[in-house]
Each structure stands twice: as C-alpha cells, then as structure tokens.
Amino acid sequence: MTEDRYLGCLVGHAVGDATGAPVEGLDARLIYSQFGRAIEYVANPPVETLCYTDDTQMSIGVAEVLVEFGHIDEDALATTFGNNYDPDRGYGQGARRLLHAIRDGEDWREFARTLFPGGSYGNGAAMRVAPVALRFADDPERMMQEASASARATHTHEIAIDSARLMAAAVRYALRATSLDPQAFLEHLRDLATTDEFQWQLNTACKLPLEDSYVMFGTGLEAHRSVTTALMCFAMNPESYPDTIATAIGRGGDTDTIAAMAGGISGAYLGLDAVPQELRHRFERQAKDLEYISTLARKLYSASQ
Ligand code: F2R
Ligand code: MG
Ligand code: MG
Ligand code: MG
Structure with a gap:
C-alpha cells in the first residue's frame, strides 16, 4: 500500500464522478448517438470544465471526519455533510431532504430511518465510502464496522449498509493487490455480501463470463444495481483507468456514481x-480542488501507517 495508490483512489474517484456527471441519467443509446464510443468521450469529454458532484462532496466529508476524529x-x-451541502451538486432527492433536516437541527436519525420504507437503499452510502477503506485498510474487521457507520448517518436500509461494506472491501482489495484476477476479486466480494440482493448479484457475476453478465445488473440509483455494475467495470478493465470509467459511462444511467x-x-x-492528466487538468478549479482531495488522501495514508 503506497501513498500513490491512496492518491490514485481519491483522485480517480473524483475524476470519475466529474467525467460521468455531464451524462448522468441519460441512457446508453443516447450517449452513443450524441458522443460516439465511450472511450472517445473519456478521451475528450464534451465540456471544458469537469465539475464534481455529491459523490465527491460527500467523500470529502467522510475523509474530513476520519482525519479529525480517527474514526x-x-x-x-x-x-459535516450538512455544513458541506451544496445544492448545485446534484444530490439524491431523499439525501437533499435529509441534509436540510440536519441543517435545521431536526432529529436526523429519525429522519433517516423514515425517509423511505426501511430507510434509503440509494447508492449514496457506497459512493462516498472509499476514504474509510483507505483509513482502515490494515484492519478489515474494523473497516467493515466503520463503513457501516458511515452509511448509517443517511442510509439505514440493510442493502445500503451492505453496499458500503462491499465497496470498502473492493477498494481495500485493489489497494493491496499486486496483480488482479477478476474472478478472485468478485468471489472475495461475493463471500462478504450479507443481503440477498448482493448475494444474488455477485453470485451471478461470479458464474457468468464478465462480458455477458455486466449488462445484467442495472445502472439505476439502487445500491445493489449500480454498485455491482461498478465492480464489474473495474473487473473487466483492471489494467486501465480510462477503460474502466468508459465502461461505466457507456452503460448510461447513474454514470457519475458508477464511474466514481x-x-x-x-x-x-x-x-x-x-488517471489521465487531461481529465485532471479539466477538473474544476483543478489546482485547488484536486490539491485538497490529495491532501486528504495523504493524511489518510499517514494515519493508516
Ligand atoms: N440524484 C442524483 N442525480 C439525479 C439528479 C442529478 C441531475 N444530473 C441534475 O442535473 O440535478 N445523483 C445523486 O444521487 C445518487 C445518490 O443518491 P442517495 O444519496 O442514495 O440519495 P437517496 O435519495 O437516499 O436515494 C436515491 C434514490 O433511490 C430511491 N430509493 C432509495 N431508497 C428507497 C426505498 N427504500 N424505496 C424506494 N426507493 C428508494 C429513491 O428514488 C431515491 O431518491 C447518486 O446517483 C448521486 O450522483
Ligand atoms: Mg498506501
Ligand atoms: Mg452525483
Ligand atoms: Mg449519480
């Protein structure tokens, strides 16, 4: 585990978010008809400035809390989520209401529990959990507990909590790997899944050829769909960051979050x-924002040693 990989993780996440954001919510056919092949879109995105969204904003919040409190x-x-809230960053509709409640001093725990039946199972808990994996990469049990805690502030549904655990485990696996066997990666995650939804998705992912199965999992906001698809995008392209995020963006749907x-x-x-220089260069106010994200990554690296 090197500092370079910690930086790669948080910068790769933020750049994936900002590169996928311009087409979030569009379907794959529309993206193809407007922009051509996704790898071409990634080589030359259709906007000059790549703006990050809630995925990055909330990951920054998780990293800030870990740096300040150590857990x-x-x-x-x-x-922190309430203080960092920026309505222009494209939050989920439930998340938005919850963040207003936090800022208004309401009982946010109760609000989170009743936001949706059983709480939210949106992918918002998984999309921001990477800093937890970085901080606790040396202690997998603790990492899983902290990942669950990081979800619960806003997402109390068991699927969302499982999604945060599994995404943290995926980051930790990648961070420590010296070579990457996609099948072993997916089996590792399948064995950690605790909900029926993730067990089904990951069992299917392990059984079928990657190219056949990755189109099956969905690209919507539900955590078990987009998180499985994100894992597949990496498993199909372990040696290439641009191919990984192009696979994510080319499928359409929740492109910022899956690419992040x-x-x-x-x-x-x-x-x-x-992470291509061209994309980092186009990242909004790149010097300031990527510098801040990099500082958080360095602090998480130091704290984890
Ligand atoms: N919301 C968006 N994007 C849409 C608008 C952006 C657009 N580009 C713009 O220009 O404004 N993106 C962000 O939201 C996702 C993360 O969502 P999060 O934080 O999980 O929010 P929420 O509201 O808790 O859940 C998302 C939706 O999932 C459905 N849902 C969740 N739990 C449910 C339950 N128990 N029962 C039924 N439905 C449930 C709801 O539709 C929620 O609104 C990321 O894509 C991020 O980028
Ligand atoms: Mg390291
Ligand atoms: Mg977003
Ligand atoms: Mg999204």
Whole structure:
C-alpha cells in the first residue's frame, strides 16, 4: 500500500464522478448517438470544465471526519455533510431532504430511518465510502464496522449498509493487490455480501463470463444495481483507468456514481499516474480542488501507517 495508490483512489474517484456527471441519467443509446464510443468521450469529454458532484462532496466529508476524529463519529459526519451541502451538486432527492433536516437541527436519525420504507437503499452510502477503506485498510474487521457507520448517518436500509461494506472491501482489495484476477476479486466480494440482493448479484457475476453478465445488473440509483455494475467495470478493465470509467459511462444511467466508484477502485490498484492528466487538468478549479482531495488522501495514508 503506497501513498500513490491512496492518491490514485481519491483522485480517480473524483475524476470519475466529474467525467460521468455531464451524462448522468441519460441512457446508453443516447450517449452513443450524441458522443460516439465511450472511450472517445473519456478521451475528450464534451465540456471544458469537469465539475464534481455529491459523490465527491460527500467523500470529502467522510475523509474530513476520519482525519479529525480517527474514526466515523456519526454525529460529526451528519454535521459535516450538512455544513458541506451544496445544492448545485446534484444530490439524491431523499439525501437533499435529509441534509436540510440536519441543517435545521431536526432529529436526523429519525429522519433517516423514515425517509423511505426501511430507510434509503440509494447508492449514496457506497459512493462516498472509499476514504474509510483507505483509513482502515490494515484492519478489515474494523473497516467493515466503520463503513457501516458511515452509511448509517443517511442510509439505514440493510442493502445500503451492505453496499458500503462491499465497496470498502473492493477498494481495500485493489489497494493491496499486486496483480488482479477478476474472478478472485468478485468471489472475495461475493463471500462478504450479507443481503440477498448482493448475494444474488455477485453470485451471478461470479458464474457468468464478465462480458455477458455486466449488462445484467442495472445502472439505476439502487445500491445493489449500480454498485455491482461498478465492480464489474473495474473487473473487466483492471489494467486501465480510462477503460474502466468508459465502461461505466457507456452503460448510461447513474454514470457519475458508477464511474466514481469504479474509478476509485481502479486508482487504488493502478496509482495516480493511471488517471489521465487531461481529465485532471479539466477538473474544476483543478489546482485547488484536486490539491485538497490529495491532501486528504495523504493524511489518510499517514494515519493508516
Ligand atoms: N440524484 C442524483 N442525480 C439525479 C439528479 C442529478 C441531475 N444530473 C441534475 O442535473 O440535478 N445523483 C445523486 O444521487 C445518487 C445518490 O443518491 P442517495 O444519496 O442514495 O440519495 P437517496 O435519495 O437516499 O436515494 C436515491 C434514490 O433511490 C430511491 N430509493 C432509495 N431508497 C428507497 C426505498 N427504500 N424505496 C424506494 N426507493 C428508494 C429513491 O428514488 C431515491 O431518491 C447518486 O446517483 C448521486 O450522483
Ligand atoms: Mg498506501
Ligand atoms: Mg452525483
Ligand atoms: Mg449519480
């Protein structure tokens, strides 16, 4: 585990988010008809400035709490999410209501529990969990507990909590791997899944050829769909960051989030240099924002040693 991989993870996540964001919500056919092949889109995105979204904003919040407290303090995390809230960053509709409740001093725990039946199973818990994997990469049991805690501040549904655990485990696996066998990666995650939804998705992912199965899992906001698809995007392209996020963006749907999650795993495996300079250069106010994200990655690296 090198500092370079910590940087690759958080920068790869943020750049994946910002590169996928312009086409979030569009379907694959529309993206293809407007922009051609996804790898061409990634080589030359259709906007000059790549703006990050809630995925990055909330990951920054998780990293800030870990740096300040050394663990996930759920009250501090909720407060940080509230303080960092920027309505222009494209939050989920439930998340938006919850963040308003936090800022208004309401009982956010109760609010989170009743937001949707059983709580939210949106992918918002998984999309921001990478810093937890970086901080606790040397202690997998603790990492899983902290990942669950980081989800619970906003997402109390068991699928969302499982999604955060599994995404953290995927980042940790990539961070420590010296070579990447896609089948072993997927089997590792399948064996950690605790919900029926993830067990089904990951069992299917392990049984079928990658190219046949990755189209089956879905690209919507539900955690078990987009998180499985993100894992597949990495498993299909372990040696290439651009191919990983292009596979994510080309499928359409929740493109920012799937590219962020897959990009974070890819960066954790390949390191910072794998994230193209051209994309980093176009990242909004790149010097300031990527510098801040890099500082958080360095602090998580130091704290984890
Ligand atoms: N929301 C978006 N994008 C749409 C708008 C962006 C657009 N480009 C723009 O220009 O504004 N993106 C962000 O939201 C996702 C993360 O969502 P999160 O944080 O999990 O939010 P939420 O609201 O808790 O859940 C998302 C949706 O999932 C459905 N859902 C969740 N739990 C449910 C349950 N128990 N029962 C039924 N449905 C449930 C709801 O539709 C929620 O709104 C990321 O894509 C991020 O980028
Ligand atoms: Mg390291
Ligand atoms: Mg987003
Ligand atoms: Mg999204």
